[in-house]
Amino acid sequence: MKTNYPLFQLMNERGEKIQEGTYGQMEKERAKRFYEQMMRARLFDRQAIHLQRQGRLGTYVPYEGQEAAQVGSLTALDKQDWIFPSYREHGGLIATGAKMESVLLYWGGHPVGSIPDERRKVFAPAIPIATQIPQAAGVAWASKLQEKEEVTIVYFGDGATSEGDFHEGMNFASVYQVPLVLFNQNNGYAISVPITKQMNSETIAQKAVAYDMPSVRVDGNDVFAVYEVTKRAVEHARSGQGPMLIEAVTWRKGAHTTADDPAKYREPHEGEAFVDPVERLTLYLKQEGWWDEEWAATIEREVLEEIERAIDEVERYPKPDASVLFDHVYATLPSSLERQKRQFIERGGRA
Ligand SMILES: Cc1ncc(C[n+]2csc(CCOP(=O)(O)OP(=O)(O)O)c2C)c(N)n1
Numbered sequence: 001m002k003t004n005y006p007l008f009q010l011m012n013e014r015g016e017k018i019q020e021g022t023y024g025q026m027e028k029e030r031a032k033r034f035y036e037q038m039m040r041a042r043l044f045d046r047q048a049i050h051l052q053r054q055g056r057l058g059t060y061v062p063y064e065g066q067e068a069a070q071v072g073s074l075t076a077l078d079k080q081d082w083i084f085p086s087y088r089e090h091g092g093l094i095a096t097g098a099k100m101e102s103v104l105l106y107w108g109g110h111p112v113g114s115i116p117d118e119r120r121k122v123f124a125p126a127i128p129i130a131t132q133i134p135q136a137a138g139v140a141w142a143s144k145l146q147e148k149e150e151v152t153i154v155y156f157g158d159g160a161t162s163e164g165d166f167h168e169g170m171n172f173a174s175v176y177q178v179p180l181v182l183f184n185q186n187n188g189y190a191i192s193v194p195i196t197k198q199m200n201s202e203t204i205a206q207k208a209v210a211y212d213m214p215s216v217r218v219d220g221n222d223v224f225a226v227y228e229v230t231k232r233a234v235e236h237a238r239s240g241q242g243p244m245l246i247e248a249v250t251w252r253k254g255a256h257t258t259a260d261d262p263a264k265y266r267e268p269h270e271g272e273a274f275v276d277p278v279e280r281l282t283l284y285l286k287q288e289g290w291w292d293e294e295w296a297a298t299i300e301r302e303v304l305e306e307i308e309r310a311i312d313e314v315e316r317y318p319k320p321d322a323s324v325l326f327d328h329v330y331a332t333l334p335s336s337l338e339r340q341k342r343q344f345i346e347r348g349g350r351a
Helices: 028-053 067-074 090-095 100-107 132-145 164-175 205-211 223-238 277-287 293-315 322-326 335-346
Strands: 082-084 152-157 180-186 215-219 244-249
Touching (some): 028 067, 028 090, 028 100, 028 223, 028 277, 067 152, 067 180, 067 223, 067 244, 067 277, 082 132, 100 293, 132 152, 132 164, 132 180, 164 205, 180 223, 205 215, 205 244, 215 223, 223 244, 322 335
Parallel strands (some): 082 152, 152 180, 180 244, 215 244
C-alpha cells in the first residue's frame, strides 16, 4: 500500500539548508557543537573496532553512519528524561557525555560498564531485541501516574518492529497515552536480513496508524532534522499529548557487530544513496563559512587523546569475572543454575 510519509529534512544530501530549524539548531555555535559531538562518537567507534581486532575488547557493536540519528535525538532531551538504549546507542551517549571508560568496560565484559552515564537516567543496553520497548512504556506510565514532567525515549532498530514486544509496547503506550518517544533507527538491515525481506510495509512510520499514534519519517543522516522532530515529540509527550513514533532513516556503514562480515550479505553499491552524516554536516559548515581546518584538527587530536586515556584506564582493570553471568537474574539462584555456576568456576570460569 502506498503511504504518505515523506522524509522530513532541514538540510539536503549536499549539506544545503532547505528549511530553517525552529529551535535555532542550524545556527553557528549549535551546528559546530553537533560536529564535535558526532566526531567524538565516530572516533571512539573506530578505535573500539581496532581494539576488538587486536583482541583487547570483546564483541563490539559499531554504529558508524548513525551518529546524526543518535546525537540529534539524545540532545533533544532534558536532564530528567529516561533513556532506554538498545546495544547500538553508546555512540550518541558518548557524544553527549557518557564516560568512554564505562562503554569500554561494558564491551570488555565488565558489568560495571552497564550504566554508562550516572548523571542521566540511562538503562542498561537491551540485547534481547525489542524487550526495552514495553519496559520503557511502563516507566513512562509510572511518570504519568506520579505526575512527573519526565519523558522516556526508547531506541530500537527496524528488525525490532517485527517483534511482538514492539506491538505490545506501542499498544500499551497508546492505550495509556504515556509520555513516550519511540525512536526507530531504520538502518536497512537486521543483521543479514534486509528490511524488504523482514516486513511488507513500506515504512515503519505507518505502523503507528494502527495505534492511532502520531508518527514522522525523518532523514536520520540530517542531524538538524532529527533534533527538530525529536524536540517536537518530546514536547508533545511532556505536555500530556501521549506517545509518538519517529522513524529515522539511516544506514549502518559497517558490520552488525564485529562478529559478522557484511560483504557476505550486502552488495557493495547498497547504501550509496546515503551521504555520511558527518560529511554532510561538514558540507553545511563549509557552505555557511563556519568551517575551520585548525578547529577540526584540534577536535580530532583532543578526542583521540581522551580515547587513549580511557583505554589506559580500562586496561588496568583485572580481567572480568565471567561467573557474574549467573548473578542478578534471580534473587535466589535455582539449584540447576547454582550447579552450573559451580562447574563453571571449577573449570576456571573467567572470561
Ligand atoms: C529476542 C531476540 N531475538 C533474536 C536476537 C538476535 N539478534 C541480535 S541483533 C538482531 C537484529 C536486530 O536488528 P534491528 O532491530 O534492525 O537492529 P540493528 O541491529 O540493526 O540496530 C537479532 C535478530 C536477539 N538479540 N534477541
